Amino acid sequence: VAVDFRQWCVDGVRELAPYQAGKPIEELQRELGISDIIKLASNENPLGPSPLALAAMRAVLDGIALYPDGNGFALKRALAAHHAIDQDCVTLGSGSDHILELIARVFLGPGRSAVISQYGFSIYNIVAQAAGAELRIAPAHAPDHAEQPYGHDLEAMLRLVDASTRVVFIANPNNPTGNFVTGAELEAFLARVPPETVVVVDEAYTEFVTDARHQEATAFLTRFPNLIVVRTFSKAYGLAGVRVGYALATPQLTDLLNRVRLAFNPNALAQVAAVAALGDRSHIERTVAVNRAGKAQLEAGFRALGLTFIPSQCNFLTVDVQRPAQPVFDALLREGIIVRPVGNYGLPRHLRISVGTEAQNIRLLAALGRVLAA
Numbered sequence: 325v326a327v328d329f330r331q332w333c334v335d336g337v338r339e340l341a342p343y344q345a346g347k348p349i350e351e352l353q354r355e356l357g358i359s360d361i362i363k364l365a366s367n368e369n370p371l372g373p374s375p376l377a378l379a380a381m382r383a384v385l386d387g388i389a390l391y392p393d394g395n396g397f398a399l400k401r402a403l404a405a406h407h408a409i410d411q412d413c414v415t416l417g418s419g420s421d422h423i424l425e426l427i428a429r430v431f432l433g434p435g436r437s438a439v440i441s442q443y444g445f446s447i448y449n450i451v452a453q454a455a456g457a458e459l460r461i462a463p464a465h466a467p468d469h470a471e472q473p474y475g476h477d478l479e480a481m482l483r484l485v486d487a488s489t490r491v492v493f494i495a496n497p498n499n500p501t502g503n504f505v506t507g508a509e510l511e512a513f514l515a516r517v518p519p520e521t522v523v524v525v526d527e528a529y530t531e532f533v534t535d536a537r538h539q540e541a542t543a544f545l546t547r548f549p550n551l552i553v554v555r556t557f558s559k560a561y562g563l564a565g566v567r568v569g570y571a572l573a574t575p576q577l578t579d580l581l582n583r584v585r586l587a588f589n590p591n592a593l594a595q596v597a598a599v600a601a602l603g604d605r606s607h608i609e610r611t612v613a614v615n616r617a618g619k620a621q622l623e624a625g626f627r628a629l630g631l632t633f634i635p636s637q638c639n640f641l642t643v644d645v646q647r648p649a650q651p652v653f654d655a656l657l658r659e660g661i662i663v664r665p666v667g668n669y670g671l672p673r674h675l676r677i678s679v680g681t682e683a684q685n686i687r688l689l690a691a692l693g694r695v696l697a698a
């Protein structure tokens with residue numbers, strides 16, 4: 325008799341649904357046999373990475389038979405200098421999702437709880453649930469909230485924190501909604517959370533933020549020893565394919581995270597690419613400028629189509645297509661455009677669309693107009 329291993333796996337995994345990633349271009353090519361596909365589904369940088377990062381990766385290819393530096397010395401040194409922080413406050417990971425998993429491995433498990441926000445980034449649910457922790461989801465602000473529709477309600481999150489709560493996950497700004505909590509709100513929250521509860525502030529999109537009320541949580545690291553700030557090279561730095569992210573926290577928290585980190589993450593290409601990318605500020609400035617213009621272009625285009633969208637501080641917009649979004653998503657695929665349905669987040673009428681180049685945005689808006697009119 326075949327064994328049903330679903331019975332034998334740990335409880336958290338049994339109930340888990342895998343992370344839904346953006347559809348790869350190659351997959352759509354295989355399925356529909358079409359070419360000239362654009363992907364606006366995973367909030368990648370449409371300009372690609374810095375040319376310095378590409379050159380750095382090419383330069384290490386000849387030595388690729390050797391393991392990378394398991395301590396990531398050069399990248400940690402570069403990050404420490406960039407953030408004016410000690411190297412023993414930096415944890416490296418193969419993408420920031422790896423960092424989020426390390427946090428769950430260190431602090432979550434049966435009998436422990438994690439607090440997240442409704443519409444919060446879905447990896448938090450996965451890592452917390454896989455660890456066997458209880459997941460507590462705070463209701464977000466209402467869709468008609470004046471400042472932050474669908475945004476994190478930190479008061480509601482705080483109400484769910486109790487003695488069992490080991491981790492609170494806050495994406496600031498958030499994916500898939502694009503909204504943010506202000507520096508003042510975040511500071512007040514940190515001041516009221518029990519000091520033994522870890523607060524994770526995930527700043528994957530921080531480079532794109534333009535609202536002056538937002539404040540990077542790195543500013544709070546010295547005052548709140550229970551804070552972990554998480555960053556990634558996947559978005560503004562254009563290095564999603566090599567997988568590199570990091571955490572900033574006290575040396576003690578950093579030591580705990582590194583106890584469970586598999587030794588050679590991130591890989592050799594990722595380490596040198598990140599160092600080079602960090603040094604190319606002009607590429608980030610260009611990226612941010614292209615995003616700002618592209619976001620305004622998409623906003624104007626959506627308005628012209630009579631659509632509303634959630635105000636976003638990120639490199640994507642989540643737009644209400646005023647009907648079930650899945651068929652719109654499917655029709656856009658046939659136009660060769662991959663966006664992201666967010667029904668799994670409880671937003672069945674929204675599509676999350678990454679800001680592309682000017683030409684990509686024009687093509688998306690034209691296709692969306694055709695699909696909605698059909």
Ligand SMILES: Cc1ncc(COP(=O)(O)O)c(C=O)c1O
Binds near residue numbers: 556
């Ligand atoms: C808020 C947020 N955090 C973390 C990640 C993970 O990114 P990566 O693992 O590529 O660093 C993403 C990616 O979409 C994200 O949107």
